[in-house]
Amino acid sequence: xxxNRRLIISHFAVAFAAFLAACALGVWQMWVRSPLSGPQDxxxxxxxxxxxxxxxxxxxxxxxxxxGFGYYVAETALKRPLPGRNWAxxxxxxxxxxxLMAVVSIASGKASVLYTFYPPLTATVWxxxxxxxxxxxxxxxxxxxxxxxxxxxxxxPGVPVPLAMYGTVANAVMWLWTTVGVSAEIVFQIIPAVMxxxxxxxxxxxxxxxxxxxxxIVYFWLIPAYIAFYTMAPRAAGGRLYSETxxxxxxxxxxxxxxxxxxxxxxxxxxxxxxxxxxxxxxxxLVSVPTLLTVFTISASMELAGxxxxxxxxxxxxxxxxxxxxxxxxxxxxxFMLWFGGGGGLINMxxxxxxxxxxxxxxxxxxxxxxxGTVVIMYFAIIYEIWPxxxxxxxxxxxxxxxxxxxxxxxxxxxxxxxxxxxLQGQWRRVASFDYSDPRIAAWGPWxxxxxxxxxxxxxxAVLFVWNLIPRRYSPALEPKPGYAFALAAHPxxxxxxxxxxxxxxxxxxxxxMAAAYGFPILQFFLGxxxxxxxxxxxxx
Amino acid sequence: xxxxxxxEHQKEDRRWFLxxxxxxxxxxxxxxTVGLVILPIAQAPNAGIDAWTAICRAMGLSPGTPAxxxxxxxxxAAPVSxxxxxxxxxxxxxVADPRPGAALAEAVCSxxxxxxxxxxxxxxxxxxxxxxxxxxxxxxxYKTGARYHPQMTPVAQQLTTDQLAEVAAYFGGLHEDIxxxxxxxxxxxxxxxxxxxxxxxxxxxxxxxCHARGAGGPPEAPVIAGQNAAYLARQLHAYKAGAxxxxxxxxxxxxxxxxxxxxxxxxxxxxxxxx
Numbered sequence: 088x089x090x091n092r093r094l095i096i097s098h099f100a101v102a103f104a105a106f107l108a109a110c111a112l113g114v115w116q117m118w119v120r121s122p123l124s125g126p127q128d129x130x131x132x133x134x135x136x137x138x139x140x141x142x143x144x145x146x147x148x149x150x151x152x153x154x155g156f157g158y159y160v161a162e163t164a165l166k167r168p169l170p171g172r173n174w175a176x177x178x179x180x181x182x183x184x185x186x187l188m189a190v191v192s193i194a195s196g197k198a199s200v201l202y203t204f205y206p207p208l209t210a211t212v213w214x215x216x217x218x219x220x221x222x223x224x225x226x227x228x229x230x231x232x233x234x235x236x237x238x239x240x241x242x243x244p245g246v247p248v249p250l251a252m253y254g255t256v257a258n259a260v261m262w263l264w265t266t267v268g269v270s271a272e273i274v275f276q277i278i279p280a281v282m283x284x285x286x287x288x289x290x291x292x293x294x295x296x297x298x299x300x301x302x303x304i305v306y307f308w309l310i311p312a313y314i315a316f317y318t319m320a321p322r323a324a325g326g327r328l329y330s331e332t333x334x335x336x337x338x339x340x341x342x343x344x345x346x347x348x349x350x351x352x353x354x355x356x357x358x359x360x361x362x363x364x365x366x367x368x369x370x371x372x373l374v375s376v377p378t379l380l381t382v383f384t385i386s387a388s389m390e391l392a393g394x395x396x397x398x399x400x401x402x403x404x405x406x407x408x409x410x411x412x413x414x415x416x417x418x419x420x421x422x423f424m425l426w427f428g429g430g431g432g433l434i435n436m437x438x439x440x441x442x443x444x445x446x447x448x449x450x451x452x453x454x455x456x457x458x459x460g461t462v463v464i465m466y467f468a469i470i471y472e473i474w475p476x477x478x479x480x481x482x483x484x485x486x487x488x489x490x491x492x493x494x495x496x497x498x499x500x501x502x503x504x505x506x507x508x509x510x511l512q513g514q515w516r517r518v519a520s521f522d523y524s525d526p527r528i529a530a531w532g533p534w535x536x537x538x539x540x541x542x543x544x545x546x547x548x549a550v551l552f553v554w555n556l557i558p559r560r561y562s563p564a565l566e567p568k569p570g571y572a573f574a575l576a577a578h579p580x581x582x583x584x585x586x587x588x589x590x591x592x593x594x595x596x597x598x599x600x601m602a603a604a605y606g607f608p609i610l611q612f613f614l615g616x617x618x619x620x621x622x623x624x625x626x627x628x
Numbered sequence: 629x630x631x632x633x634x635x636e637h638q639k640e641d642r643r644w645f646l647x648x649x650x651x652x653x654x655x656x657x658x659x660x661t662v663g664l665v666i667l668p669i670a671q672a673p674n675a676g677i678d679a680w681t682a683i684c685r686a687m688g689l690s691p692g693t694p695a696x697x698x699x700x701x702x703x704x705a706a707p708v709s710x711x712x713x714x715x716x717x718x719x720x721x722x723v724a725d726p727r728p729g730a731a732l733a734e735a736v737c738s739x740x741x742x743x744x745x746x747x748x749x750x751x752x753x754x755x756x757x758x759x760x761x762x763x764x765x766x767x768x769x770y771k772t773g774a775r776y777h778p779q780m781t782p783v784a785q786q787l788t789t790d791q792l793a794e795v796a797a798y799f800g801g802l803h804e805d806i807x808x809x810x811x812x813x814x815x816x817x818x819x820x821x822x823x824x825x826x827x828x829x830x831x832x833x834x835x836x837x838c839h840a841r842g843a844g845g846p847p848e849a850p851v852i853a854g855q856n857a858a859y860l861a862r863q864l865h866a867y868k869a870g871a872x873x874x875x876x877x878x879x880x881x882x883x884x885x886x887x888x889x890x891x892x893x894x895x896x897x898x899x900x901x902x903x
Contacts (some may be wrong), residue, residue: 129824130834197842208844286718343652362686365663373655522828582637584644592645596652603656611688621713626842 089162089571091169092477097179098155099470101186102148103553106463109143110549112136117502117539122523122532130519134199137517141202142193144458146221147186149308152466154178154228156311157255159473161235163571164249164318167242170234178227185220188213197626201517204272204297206288207620212281215273222266229259240588247583250334251318251573257338258310260590264346264597265307268299280622287619291358292612298349299605302371306345308458312465313337316385316418319472322574323414326392331576333384335587340377342593344370347604354441363608364438370604371436378429382422389418391577413488417468420496424460427500428453431507446517449510452503459545460499467492467552476571480562487555494548502541505534709874710772711765713847720793721760729798732791736783745799746807750858757807759841760793760800762850766874767792774874809841809851819898822891830886835895838879846876857900864892 089095116136118125162169169175191213192198198210236248236256248256272293279285317334321327328334350367353359393404410416431453434440444450471488475481482488506514509531514521523532586592611617668682675682684690711717733745737755741747745755755763769775770784771792784792803810821827826834838845839852852860866872867884875881887895 130826130837131824131840283722286722287715357692360686360688360692362664362668362683363688365667365686366659369659369663370655520825520828524829585641586644586648592648596649600652600656603660607688619715621718621847623844623847624842625844 089159089477091158091162091172091175094172094175094179095155095159096477098151098158101183102151102155103470103556105143105147105151105186107549107553109140109148110546112140112143114539114542114546116140117535117542120518120520121535121539122521123536123539128520131196131199133519134201135193135196138199138201139190139193142189142218145202145304145308146189146218148463148466150221150225151182153258153307153311154182154225156314156469157228157232157259159477159571160251160255160314161232163476164251164255164573165235165239166570167235167239169231170238171231174227175231178224178231181227182221182224185217185222185224188217188220190217192217199625203301204269204277204293206277206280206290206293207623209277209281209288209622209624211626212278215277215281219270219273222270225262226266229263232256232259245582247331247580248588249318249573250328250331250576251314253335253588254310254314254317254338256590257342258307260594261303261310261342261345262307264342264601265300265303268296268301268349272296281624286622288622289612289617290620291356291617292609294353294356295350295358295605295609295612298352299346300349301352302349303345305454305458306341306374308462310338310341311469312421312462313341313381315414315465315469315472316381316421318573319469320385320414320418320574321388321392322572323412323472324389324392324408324418326388326395327577328574329384329387329391329577331578331580332583332587333380335583337377337380337384339587339593340373340380342590343596343600344373344376346597347600348374348436350604350608351436351438351441354438355445358612359608361438363604367604368436368438370600375429375433378425382425385418385422388574388577389415411485411489413471413485413492414468416489417464417471417492420492421461421464421468424456424464424496424499427503428456428460432457444510446515447510448506448514448516451516452506452510455506456499456503460496460503464492464495464499467495470556473571474556475565478558479565480558481565482555483559483562484555487551491548491551491555494544494551498541498544498548500541501544502538505538505541509534707774708878709765709769709774709876711768711848713761717764718847720789721764721796724760724790724793724797726794726798726801728791729794729796732787732795733798737795740779744802744804747856750856752856753859754808754855755799756802756804757809757841757851758799759847759849759851760796761847763796763799764792765848766850767795769874775872808854811853817898819891819894822895823898832883832886835899846879848876852899855899857896860896860899861892864896865889868892 115125115127116133119128119133158169158175161167189198192211193214195211198214200208200210200214232255236252239248239252240246247253276288276293276296280288317328317337321329348367348371350359350364351371354364354368389408390404392409393407396404396407396409398404398407408415408419410419431449434444435450435453471482510516512531514528514531521528521531521535523529664686665683668686669679672679672682677685681690685692733741737745740749740752741755742749742752745758747754766775767780767784767787768789770777770780771787773781775781787795822832823835826832826837835852837843838849841851841853843849863872864880864884864887867875867880868887870881873881884892
């Protein structure tokens with residue numbers, strides 16, 4: 088039973104409050120883009136809403152969930168008190184203050200710049216200060232995770248750091264690297280522009296710095312889902328983790344290959360040469376390695392569980408799995424969506440094929456499937472798994488949890504399949520409305536309506552999720568038990584190689600890869616006359 | 629026994645360390661060689677360039693495909709405006725001192741544009757709260773002849789570039805409740821729809837996508853919520869007839885050309901009614 092449960096629950100509360108609001112906004116956005124006329128269908132409102140939706144989902148839900156889950160893992164996996172509790176509380180306060188600043192900026196219409204930092208559109212300075220505070224809060228969390236692991240290793244020399252904690256610290260280390268790009272962009276380019284200290288901005292440089300962050304941030308969101316795959320799902324299925332080393336390798340490979348790859352977001356940009364785009368593309372391809380390692384290892388772990396439960400034959404073990412348990416069901420659904428999202432991603436990252444789908448709904452479909460599908464469904468499963476130990480209450484109704492997970496997966500597929508189709512037909516993303524009376528795009532209308540139906544199913548699922556978490560008076564109380572039982576490996580390691588128990592070597596390798604992949608592409612902006620763009624402050628109408 | 633174990637552990641650690649480093653270095657070397665050397669050499673003949681040029685382009689050391697030379701033409705380019713939003717111009721506006729601008733406004737501008745630019749006459753536009761870039765652009769255009777007005781042209785020609793910026797800074801800094809762009813369009817009729825949503829069927833963007841305060845559109849787009857209706861209508865008609873031509877990329881001539889006379893009247897009234 089974690090002692091910091093109030094702190095952890097507070098993080099989750101902020102995360103899922105933002106999530107619920109963002110889901111509702113998402114439905115409205117699809118409504119106004121559809122041929123059915125929605126309320127308030129003004130482009131200005133649309134961009135305001137997309138900004139709020141993106142900031143809530145990408146920065147608030149994720150950062151607060153990951154911080155809360157990190158504290159939970161640090162306490163329960165290391166079985167030690169959390170170091171720096173006051174720092175953790177301060178970080179929470181800083182993060183909430185930042186969120187409030189960003190929310191007020193967006194609500195006042197002075198920050199409708201979407202959640203990506205692409206100048207020359209710039210918002211009010213409070214928007215950026217707010218988001219910097221959220222990042223600063225997460226940096227405190229990163230340091231606390233590193234300190235927690237360090238003190239565990241000091242107290243237990245030679246003992247492997249538990250896998251759940253190793254993954255969490257890998258994420259913290261990656262996040263510290265990740266945020267360097269966007270922080271440099273905000274501090275050295277955007278804030279001077281917003282404050283009026285400079286009149287122009289080098290958008291090539293800012294897009295490059297943002298690309299540094301833009302892909303790795305996705306893995307920051309993804310790693311908790313992978314931690315659940317490795318350390319929660321096998322036990323929930325009634326088996327053991329097939330290989331602990333695979334887990335460590337996966338987290339390390341994510342750290343290495345999520346960073347020097349961001350230029351695949353800039354394939355169609357003119358400011359970079361084809362050679363470096365190719366280099367980053369080939370490094371991007373390696374991200375599929377940890378993904379496939381995980382698919383293999385978790386499938387093998389599930390097979391172990393299925394056979395232990397009496398499953399026979401080539402596929403009989405699949406049926407024998409306890410699908411009624413939310414964690415097992417969510418893992419299955421997450422893998423299902425990962426195939427589609429990952430497949431789409433392989434097309435996005437291929438330099439040539441990218442040209443077909445660049446800036447179309449295909450891209451939106453891809454990241455909703457990966458993030459909304461694979462990642463967030465595992466956030467749900469994690470919460471269902473650990474919520475009783477946080478609230479000291481058992482759940483009354485597991486069927487409602489299953490219903491919620493099914494609705495989420497079905498809604499996500501119904502929403503994103505039309506987007507994929509429309510993307511191939513050239514439907515552009517980030518557009519407030521379409522003129523369906525134009526015969527060239529009239530046929531898009533029905534697809535958009537179908538995706539709206541998917542969005543409504545997702546909203547119902549989101550409401551049901553929050554409903555499921557509300558503690559009921561009549562829920563049976565739970566005896567406080569120490570800790571949480573993470574999955575054991577089939578062969579629990581007594582010792583792991585030094586490189587898989589720490590991060591020194593991997594940090595060196597990340598530095599080398601980043602220098603090779605981003606060194607010259609960034610340096611070039613300082614060598615010659617780089618074109619400057621006029622700043623466009625969007626301070627609201 | 630323990631020592632032996634320790635030795636083996638050290639050996640194992642070293643093996644992992646070396647193997648990890650070598651694999652990552654190998655992957656990186658492969659990417660760099662293929663991306664920066666092999667592919668450029670292989671593709672150079674297709675582009676009709678030598679291998680070395682191809683490698684330099686792939687690395688970003690020399691520009692990619694050079695711009696094609698344009699066919700020769702004797703036509704004289706006639707820009708619609710001499711104003712360029714260069715860092716220098718933007719800087720001039722950013723640092724302009726509004727105080728001399730205020731003195732100038734009181735002495736010269738106020739006789740037509742009213743006290744603090746708040747005229748109620750239909751003959752002249754209101755200026756209070758107008759964006760400095762918009763005022764600077766129009767004054768510069770009067771000065772250079774890109775826009776003509778019997779009264780404004782001689783006034784603007786008397787002023788230096790810095791004075792134009794100072795006057796612009798003064799009017800831009802007036803942010804009382806009655807200034808331009810303070811109110812929102814509240815009506816719910818077809819004009820409000822045109823203002824807020826545009827008309828995609830006629831390829832008309834929403835007026836507010838450029839003319840709202842802080843819309844983030846072209847820097848010179850003026851704020852027009854609260855502007856005198858008759859002035860707005862006159863400008864739209866002038867654009868529609870092609871009498872006024874200082875709009876960059878013909879944006880306003882194209883838009884006004886698609887509006888009916890009735891729409892021009894009602895749009896202008898809706899905009900005036902917003903303050």
